Amino acid sequence: MNSQEFNRNNSGAEMFMAGAVVGAVLGAVIGMLISPNTGEENRRQVVKAAKRGRELAEDLYEEAEERASHLREDFEDYAHEAEKNLRPLKKQAEKYASHALDVAEDKIKETKKKYFTGVKM
DSSP: OOHHHHHHHHHHHHHHHHHHHHHHHHHHHHHHHHOOSOHHHHHHHHHHHHHHHHHHHHHHHHHHHHHHHHHHHHHHHHHHHHHHHHHHHHHHHHHHHHHHHHHHHHHHHHHHHHHHTTOOO
16 A cells, blocks of 8 residues: 555545534434424433444544554564565675775775885875
């Protein structure tokens, strides 16, 4: 999943949550305004709806927490795999760099020997 897909998925989830909350609130208000029930009965229904809303929010929070946990685990797996795959390349790069340094030092010695033999510095 690339970063654009990740951002699109998060944006959709956020929009869904916002829509769900706004829809629930508007539905409750409209329901109370057109309800033939008494005020006391409406209050009981509001309390009941608030409890359901709280339970829904708790469920959504738990689901989001679980998804975040899975994403963290996936990221850790990818990072571990990348480190494992890059380890041999790092060793090879260090080997080449060490060899290049040895060759450069030899060339410097040869050049000094060739051009500065007998010259006092």
